[in-house]
Amino acid sequence: MSIRLYDSLNREKRVFEPQDPSRVTMYVCGPTVYNRAHIGNFRPVMVFDTLFRLLRSTYGEDAVVYARNVTDIEDKIITASQETGESIEEITTKYAKIYDEDAAAVNALPPTIVPWATDHVGEMLDIIETLERKGYAYATDAGVFFNVPQMEDYGRLAKRKPEDNQAGARVDVDLGKRDPSDFALWKFAKPGEPEDAIWDSKWGRGRPGWHIECSAMATKHLGKTVDIHGGGVDLQFPHHENEIAQSECAHGQTWANYWMHNGFLDMGGEKMSKSLGNVVLLNDLLEDWDGEVIRFAMLSGHYRAPLDWTKDLLEQAKATLNRIYGALRRVWDAEGGIAQDRGVRDALSDDLNTPIALAELSRLAGAANGAADRKDMAGMAEARAELLAAGALLGMLTRTPAEWEQGSDSDENARIDAMVAARVQARADKNWAEADRLRDELAAEGIEIMDGASGATWRRV
Numbered sequence: 001m002s003i004r005l006y007d008s009l010n011r012e013k014r015v016f017e018p019q020d021p022s023r024v025t026m027y028v029c030g031p032t033v034y035n036r037a038h039i040g041n042f043r044p045v046m047v048f049d050t051l052f053r054l055l056r057s058t059y060g061e062d063a064v065v066y067a068r069n070v071t072d073i074e075d076k077i078i079t080a081s082q083e084t085g086e087s088i089e090e091i092t093t094k095y096a097k098i099y100d101e102d103a104a105a106v107n108a109l110p111p112t113i114v115p116w117a118t119d120h121v122g123e124m125l126d127i128i129e130t131l132e133r134k135g136y137a138y139a140t141d142a143g144v145f146f147n148v149p150q151m152e153d154y155g156r157l158a159k160r161k162p163e164d165n166q167a168g169a170r171v172d173v174d175l176g177k178r179d180p181s182d183f184a185l186w187k188f189a190k191p192g193e194p195e196d197a198i199w200d201s202k203w204g205r206g207r208p209g210w211h212i213e214c215s216a217m218a219t220k221h222l223g224k225t226v227d228i229h230g231g232g233v234d235l236q237f238p239h240h241e242n243e244i245a246q247s248e249c250a251h252g253q254t255w256a257n258y259w260m261h262n263g264f265l266d267m268g269g270e271k272m273s274k275s276l277g278n279v280v281l282l283n284d285l286l287e288d289w290d291g292e293v294i295r296f297a298m299l300s301g302h303y304r305a306p307l308d309w310t311k312d313l314l315e316q317a318k319a320t321l322n323r324i325y326g327a328l329r330r331v332w333d334a335e336g337g338i339a340q341d342r343g344v345r346d347a348l349s350d351d352l353n354t355p356i357a358l359a360e361l362s363r364l365a366g367a368a369n370g371a372a373d374r375k376d377m378a379g380m381a382e383a384r385a386e387l388l389a390a391g392a393l394l395g396m397l398t399r400t401p402a403e404w405e406q407g408s409d410s411d412e413n414a415r416i417d418a419m420v421a422a423r424v425q426a427r428a429d430k431n432w433a434e435a436d437r438l439r440d441e442l443a444a445e446g447i448e449i450m451d452g453a454s455g456a457t458w459r460r461v
């Protein structure tokens with residue numbers, strides 16, 4: 001089955017055909033690194049990681065080039081630097097590292113390329129110069145702007161008519177814009193702004209606008225036309241619309257062949273936003289929930305639909321994953337099977353239908369339990385292989401069933417390991433009273449010790 005993707009620009013599901021199957025390109029707008037990202041920011045991370053996994057398994061691991069940028073220069077970063085006294089580099093390095101750790105905790109593979117905006121200012125200036133030369137850009141006292149009415153088909157992605165672009169806007173006299181919908185390509189430095197936020201240009205000292213950053217980084221690393229461009233639906237306008245305008249007017253070719261946008265995350269029916277005070281950080285969620293549970297919850301909804309993020313959703317995800325890992329434990333020792341089931345792959349190939357893919361994963365767990373009940377060794381080996389192959393596509397089942405049942409708190413696990421080892425020693429010393437005391441103490445915490453030929457292991461019950 002070929003891969004079909006819903007293209008937000010053409011408003012239809014289309015068979016995915018990369019320009020070059022040996023170099024499939026995908027660009028996703030990454031974080032602006034000045035604070036900890038909220039769980040809604042990680043929806044595209046998990047969604048497009050799932051797409052990355054599907055493409056890698058279809059075209060080959062080295063044939064897919066996935067770039068996700070870091071925006072390390074932006075007004076909010078400058079404000080954070082002025083407020084905290086930390087340099088821009090200190091702030092962006094710190095929060096980029098936390099972002100990477102959070103992404104790894106939800107089993108997102110590192111992208112192939114992670115370009116940082118400040119390493120690409122030269123490329124941004126080159127595109128701005130091309131736009132000026134072709135008559136699409138002009139300088140004012142405030143900066144360099146893209147002149148939207150110069151582009152005949154501006155607004156194709158967000159389906160906005162020229163009058164929508166005008167509505168409610170007024171020409172900002174201070175900026176000297178020719179049209180209200182014109183947007184900044186380059187912003188001149190204002191007095192008092194930190195030196196580490198200022199670059200030289202032929203128009204004057206300043207910094208790039210946000211939109212030109214992505215156009216320059218994606219062009220440099222992926223080419224003038226990318227196969228797939230993704231991001232949250234909130235980026236469709238104006239960010240992606242403006243990326244199209246800059247890139248297509250500068251290069252004269254289609255900017256992205258497939259546009260993919262994930263829906264919002266709601267909190268109890270309301271949009272998650274700072275102004276509503278209902279923002280949940282992934283970093284905080286990871287204190288209470290395993291990253292794989294968070295990923296399962298996130299992928300339980302279709303990526304294009306809004307998803308209501310609730311504690312119930314997380315609890316259901318945890319219960320389902322416990323059942324699936326429980327089935328995997330029953331077939332764990334039956335190695336050597338070959339995976340052939342296409343249920344999960346076919347569901348993902350149909351515009352990343354993760355709800356159906358997760359239902360297929362549960363079905364495979366049921367087959368594992370059935371084979372284990374029948375003591376069907378060949379069936380068990382096959383079920384183990386199917387579960388692990390499906391898990392690899394979804395970014396799940398990345399641990400052994402024993403590791404899963406022990407949980408992910410390494411300090412806590414080390415403490416329990418030490419108690420189990422002390423009990424083994426007590427038995428070796430024939431100190432039965434101490435061995436029983438340790439067993440009872442662990443049992444009171446819900447830890448079951450399993451004595452086997454090769455020593456003692458434990459699990460939470």
Ligand SMILES: [Zn+2]
Pocket residue numbers: 028029030214239
């Ligand atoms: Zn972008």
